[in-house]
Amino acid sequence: MPNSELMPIGVFARRSGLTSSALRFYADAGLLSPAEIDPASGYRYYSADQVERATLLRGLREIGMPLSTVRTVLDAAPADASRLIDEHVASLLADAAAARRTATAIQGSLVAGPGLPLATLKGPVLADAVEQVLTATAHDVALPVLGGLRVEVTREAITLTATDRYRLSTRTLVPAEPAGTAWAATVDGDDLRAAVAELRRSAVVRLEATPYGLRLRGADQAGRHCRVLAEEFPDIGLMLDALDEVTTRVAVSKDVFLRALEGHPGDRITLRATHGGLAVLAADDTSRGCGLPARVTGRDLLISLELTTLYPAVSTAVGPDLLIDLRGSAQPATIRSADRGDLTTWAMPVRTDCSG
Template sequence: MPNSELMPIGVFAQRSGLTSSALRFYADSGLLNPTEVDPVSGYRYYSADQVARATMLRQLREIAMPLAVVEAVLEARADEASRLLDEHVAKVVGDAVAAQQKAAVIKSVLGDVSSLPIVVLKGPVLANAVEQVLTATAREPGMPVLAGLCIEASHEAVTLTATDRYRLSTRTLVPAEPPRQTWVGTVDGDELRAAIAEIRRSALVRLEAVVHGIWLRMEDREDRYCRLLSEEFPDYRLMLASLSEVTTRVTVSKELLLRALEDHPGDRIALHVTDHGMNVRSADDEHPDIPLPATATGQSLQTWFELTTLYPAVSTAIGPDVMLDLRGHDQPVTIRSADRGDLTTLAMPIKSDHRSV
């Protein structure tokens, strides 16, 4: 008879999250053999130290890992198992993207689906703009639009905009050919991000709209399809129009400001602006201010930011110098190139920390 420390298959199934039938299958596959099998009844018994392996087995199968790879992961050391997991996930993602593109091609020939030409843009310019603006996206449950990129085509220009509620980035592009008509849509950011490498390698990219997405038509490369999000993009123009007047303007080296943010020890920082320049300030007195040479006009001001909000807003700015327009300690700061205004980012401040001005 099995010893009292062993679990019958039903109890082990509850502990591991696997069904009894799955346990029998994995035993037959050699992945998880029972510790003991009653020779008379054929009942299978498992030990407590098999729960971890069974749980890992279940988790690996939940991400659709083939049995052969599952076995390799279970027997491998931690570093090798991590590599195998990364390879599997990369394959799943690649297969999903390929399936998505093939499905889009199939949909395009179902019935008589017509496309609407929107605009022609230079591929490298579009790729850079998409990368810059997509830094202001976020994945939030219930708000998929925050992971999207709004594309607006007018008769003169194309504007790309994204927001995660703490930042808003917008960039205006001059098209290679005048837009044929006005158009607005919010494109899935992840799908655009996946197409960036191909966009960058195409001299010209033609954007065409269909009912549920856009096509990126590229010469000598496979066309890419990106879904449109159904949710309405936030009315950012209303927010921009409601901003109060700028009270303080600072021009500073982008490289020096980024270096100061990187050297800063905390996750919250203050920009302390006076007529002598700007300091990057910590919340406590243990870490000295980092002074930066800067040209400042207007009122002296101290504004606090989360590093995760301010750093990407500065790092994506175009050119060697950035201009910061501040409106008060509790108002958004506008960050843009000191000599090129086609990429603009708004960064939301946070409540001030204890350290005073």
């Protein structure tokens, strides 16, 4: 192959995103040898068809894959290479989770003695509430606070709130005895998820505030420390205060509604509430759908929502029957239990070209 068809190492470095020193290292390691080496000058040349291998090599190293595994992946069939990448990423995530648990435990140990007592709750009740509200969190690198659970403690109640910007869920719990002090913070959602199983096995859980987070202490346990997020949580009260008055109220069986959503073929759903009942319709053609027995009061109304927003709001509701409060096609729908309103979700609608 004449030199005119080859790239000097500097040009190939720019094409592949690897530095010249890295290319020399990978050549010496037997992972990416030059297509040709000038015997007189020692200059290294690479061919255009080596760019793909070099780019893949760079990507594998960027995700921290060791050289021994990189070599296997580069020479493996696509299916085997994909499996090896998955195994490597799973190992990284497991290591990161273990590091997070260790770091949280260390932070908890920095506080000598008990934290500031906040409230006492039944462990299984708290575990259920945490799981229900955490469904409204989101992992967003730009907004890490959306992965947290807002915990607000007053003398009469403990309120848990989460939002992913399209859905907002809140649940209020009554403490076993009045809280000793008011407290509010956004607690890391992953730390709380990791604590759920332990909470469920504890008849009673004491909430304690520490300088670094929230400690959940069961009977005869050192307690689990959960980190507090520094980012400011969205002003939920301001948003709720700005909502219009409810114009339409729907009472419907939770199970019946869930079955209709599960059988719906699309990813966007239009609800038509009339005095005749509730209809679950296709968003792009409101002539298709199914009618549900429901008691509707107020104005007839048409509203469209994403299935990924509506379904978890319905499935996590407490009790066999739901109340859905509507304010118009462009305002959030409020979904709560008909007889136990301590878990409430607001689901954002989407625009639709349909009219009804």
